[in-house]
Amino acid sequence: MKLIFNILKSVVIAGIVLAYGCTDQKEQMNQIKRQMSEKYHLYMDQHVAFISVSLEKALLPLENSTDTKQILSSDLIKKIISNKSFKIIPSAIFQYELASVGNELVSIKQYNKIREHTIQLMKDSLNNQIRYMNRNVVNALVDTIINSFSDLFPLKYAYSYYKEQKDYAGTFLLFMESENENYCNDKNLIPGDCNWGYIFLAANGNSLFKFECVGSDSIQYNIGTFEDRADTLVCSFKKSYTYPEKYDPNTDVSISNPNEGDISSSGSFILKLQPCECMQYPFVIKYSNEEEPGISRLQTYVVKVASFKEQDDFIKSIKAIKVVSQMIKINQKN
Incomplete structure (x- = not known):
């Protein structure tokens, strides 16, 4: 009977510890998400401004066109995508992700959750903030950015880099x-x-x-x-x-x-x-x-x-x- 009591006691204690651990991890993830919201302006607004201005200037000759395929295949869009300022945006997103995690100690499983949040946040915010009336064009540019970000900074590389630089x-x-x-x-x-x-x-x-x-x-x-x-x-x-x-x-x-x-x-x-x-x-x-x-x-x-x-x-x-x-x-x- 005493043995059963001790086993039950151990299970209860383990459950309490696990529950507190989950609570701490949840709060930690919430803190990182809050930091992402707070730092967005600092890290991303300059890139949103670049895309918005580029679309307004470069696509002025096509402003009356409703043919999305014509716009997406135009040399003007290709010029935006090949621009150095456009190409550095995926790196800026990774830098923003790292800054939001900061010096928090997270597991690769937690980092995967952070990555999922980063991608969703980028999709939502960029689609909403980039000014251009043809939303299909904006969506296509955002997809290009997100795909490039995922290709250049896959999870395992990103997590390894984070661990190496966390102290700084x-x-x-x-x-x-x-x-x-x-x-x-x-x-x-x-x-x-x-x-x-x-x-x-x-x-x-x-x-x-x-x-x-x-x-x-x-x-x-x-x-x-x-x-x-x-x-x-x-x-x-x-x-x-x-x-x-x-x-x-x-x-x-x-x-x-x-x-x-x-x-x-x-x-x-x-x-x-x-x-x-x-x-x-x-x-x-x-x-x-x-x-x-x-x-x-x-x-x-x-x-x-x-x-x-x-x-x-x-x-x-x-x-x-x-x-x-x-x-x-x-x-x-x-």
């Missing part, structure tokens, strides 16, 4: 200088070798700032934290890590050792990423740069999520720098 989860942003007015127009970007760079917002609350300057004799990462204040992302940089940039005089190939650098506590500064009513650029930075004593110039930088390749290259470079790598890993916090 975060949002990778590209900033570029623009004219102070009409900063939503790409034509207003100011070309240059020293007026753009990256900001990495790590999942642990730390941040990195890297200003790109072609021909510089050193590489510098500013290190700090970030927080959300009334829809404005405030980045406070308090330290910097700098190492010399060296090149082989014969091949002009970099021979720099990224771990031959120094940490400095001088030159702290704050950047405010203010929300921008622009699909292509969700944030804008207005920065007062003192070029000479008493003389300052207001500079405007537009900010968007960088490409998946840029983020992948950045994380690989960060992993090679021990002191910086430790600062942005998810189990570290300043």
Whole structure:
């Protein structure tokens, strides 16, 4: 009798543990879905804007055509599909999926559920948000994107990549200088070798700032934290890590050792990423740069999520720098 009681007791306890486990997993999946909703604007709006504008411009000669087959077989549609900005959308969806999972620990079975949600979310949102009166054309473009996404990032590859990069989860942003007015127009970007760079917002609350300057004799990462204040992302940089940039005089190939650098506590500064009513650029930075004593110039930088390749290259470079790598890993916090 005692044996039966112990067996029943074990079964009840196991059931309770299992029930709690299921509850935790369900809440975890709900949290990831919430993050997907919250991050959609940041990651996907710029691509929706590209498709909408491309359809409006490229298909203007066919705007009165009701023959869907004629439109889908036209050289204008083929031109949109072959455009670089269209081809990177599947990678952007994968980047968005990874950012939504973040540093959560999920099984491949859970990731499969996330993938199902990603595909359905993309189908629904892209079909609803891409502006063009012929919905069959929009549906065809969306199907092309989804099929390419599934082919390029199959579940097993996606899960393997997620596990490898989980400790470095975060949002990778590209900033570029623009004219102070009409900063939503790409034509207003100011070309240059020293007026753009990256900001990495790590999942642990730390941040990195890297200003790109072609021909510089050193590489510098500013290190700090970030927080959300009334829809404005405030980045406070308090330290910097700098190492010399060296090149082989014969091949002009970099021979720099990224771990031959120094940490400095001088030159702290704050950047405010203010929300921008622009699909292509969700944030804008207005920065007062003192070029000479008493003389300052207001500079405007537009900010968007960088490409998946840029983020992948950045994380690989960060992993090679021990002191910086430790600062942005998810189990570290300043």
